[in-house]
Amino acid sequence: MPHLIPSLRVLARVFASVAAVSLAVTTRAQSLLAPERVALDSLAAFKPVTANWQLAAGLAGDPRREKTLTAAPGTGVLVCNPGTTKETRGHLFTAWEHGDLELDLEFLMAPGSNSGVYLQSRYEVQLFDSWGKKNPTSADCGGIYQRWDAARGAGKEGYEGTAPRANASRAPGLWQTLHIEFQAPRFDAAGKKTKNARFTKVLLNGFLIHENVEVTGPTRSAHFEKEPEAPLGPLMIQGDHGAVAIRHLAYKRFDADAHLVVEKLGYQLHSAAFGKIGDYDSKKPTATGVPERFSQAAVEKSGKFALVLTGTLNLTRAGEYAFSPETTSPVRLLIDDRPVITPLERGGQAGKIALAAGPHTVRLDFLHTGNNRPSLDIIAEGPGLAPQSLSGSERSGPAGGRRNPAASSAKKILLEPAADRVRMQRGFVPFEPKKRLYATSVGTPQGVHYAYDLETGALLRAWRGSWIDTAEMWEGRGEPQLAKPTGPALTLNSKPTVALIEKPTTAGWPESADALQSSQGYTLEADGLPVFLSKLSDVSIRDRVAPTADGKALARRLDFKGSLASWETQVLLAEADVITPQPGGGWVIGDRDYYIDWPAGSVHQPTIRKVGDRQLLFVRLSKSTLEAPLSYSLVW
Secondary structure, rough: EEOOHHHHHHHHHHHHHHHOOOOOOOOOOOOOOOOOEEEOOOOOOOOOOOOOOEEEEEOOOOOOOOOOOEEEEEEEEEEEOOOOOOOOOEEEEEEEEEEEEEEEEEEEEOOOOEEEEEEEEEEEEEEOOOOOOOOOOOOOOOEEEEOHHHHHHOOOOOOEEEEEOOOOOOOOOOOOOEEEEEOOOOOOOOOOOOEEEEEEEEOOOOOOEEEEEEEEEOOOOOOOOOOOOOOOOEEEOOOOOOOEEEEEEEEEEEOOOEEEEEEEEEEEEEEOOOOOOOOOOOOOOOHHHHEOOOOOOHHHOOOOOEEEEEEEEEEEEOEEEEEEEEEEOOOOEEEEEEEEEEEEEEEEOOOEEEOOEEEEEEEEEEEOEEEEEEEEEEEEOOOOOEEEEEEOOOOOOOOOOOOOHHHHHOOEEEEEEEEEOOOOOOOOOOOOOOOOOOOOEEEEEOOEEEEOOOOEEEEEEEOOOOOEEHHHOOOOOOOOEEOOOOOOOOEEEOOOEEEEEEEOOOOOOOOOOEEEEEEEEEEEOOOOOEEEEEEOOEEEEEEEEOOOOOOOOOEEEEEEOOOOOOEEEEEEEEEOOOOOOOOOOEEEEEOOOOOEEEHHHHOOEEEEEEEOOOEEEEEEEOOOOOOOOOOEEEEO
């Protein structure tokens, strides 16, 4: 018998009001200060380059399968195809040098290819075609490469090195993102090292793979073999091991002599409930004093309250500064009586302000109206200044420390599938702009997992590695009821997979399920794999999603039965800004985001329809094809 979902619908109604509110987070928001971007319309940002590097507008040919990348004429992308001579195997060096650095770039690997990003030309984050590897090492994509000393003896030359927390790499021929926050080593006046180099944070395809990893010296194949040959060094991209493409290169350089400090501190505490910030200004405070730090945690208080912190903000450099709050309570920041952070119902709106070097008056208002434990931090960033806390608490990034200690220590309740059986966990699935209420997460022994929306029949997300964290379902009151993926994920869309389309040549795709659509639950195969059941008008649908044998793709099969409605019945395969046929069959979705592989000989013939600036890849069902299986594979 199929499993029905009345209990989930009841639970969804209980928490419907929660779903209407966007998910609140306390981690640092994206910086308001734009990085410096390397204009890849010329090679002016680099030292003289060897012949293996060239500019291109993009990639032609079939970079998914071809080991040499074919450059399309134009600019905007750097393409490296190593040759066999010294003149065709050179590394790429930036004309600028750096110490502490925040770096973003996108890269694309040819099959089997190998490259690396060297901070200060000394410390490598590996770029490698590690697609599908279950247990990555420091030599795999995102790994912090090992050091090397031939004097250690045969088989022992390599040491240290840190593997990524998970294999977050994508298939060859797809664009991937890399974010690095790096702290350069520190040396005293005599040249003695006082701190090792540190990768404070590395994200691969948006997934955190390293945090606070020290490197005691240059890694293998570094351009500079010793420390410190120079206090700074250029960024280096390895160019002698394999074909690689680079684009969207951006960076922020931070300086040791850029400082920000809050001093001459004072506070006023109002121990009562207030409706909004400022309601207490005419009232006598419950307590006043001098806190040790510019932090709400430095003041003794309990219950509901309003707290005003004041002081003098001293800056060593003039320029534009950004201030971002980390809290879910209303907060306001004034500098020289000018609003910088404006209060919201749950937090504050980050802001920017131009400031001269020297002292400035600062006032922070913090309103605690709930029963949860109060938490607040303000992150400042400016010219040459790495993100740092106004409270002086330890931060991560090039300035050092952890950016959000509370988030790092948050309790996790991790679930993994059995070694020989698929598992399914019902629960709300986080998905912008709101969580999906009628969803489930499916974990497989192959380590390839997905989230599925029973209301729309949409494949929401797919990921590899660890399965889900259920702490927000089961810890305490479990109010958010979220089952969060814990492996690196590819996010898809929440639109109905099958829909009735009134104007089949021009219509966009509906955002929500049709009134004639209903979930019929699911049935389980012998190994626990669910097959999802639904109806759309008079058509019954069976939807089976399972990993391929090699774990490199998800295979989806849709079976239909019944009679078609008067409106055209269509099946959505993908929606993106651009969808391109790929050599060998199937399509490249988006700007090389993922692939859809289509079986040869299928009776179903997909079509692309342009709606505004988007493209839809879909299949029209007809009487002659209705009962033929519709199968394809999702590859990323």
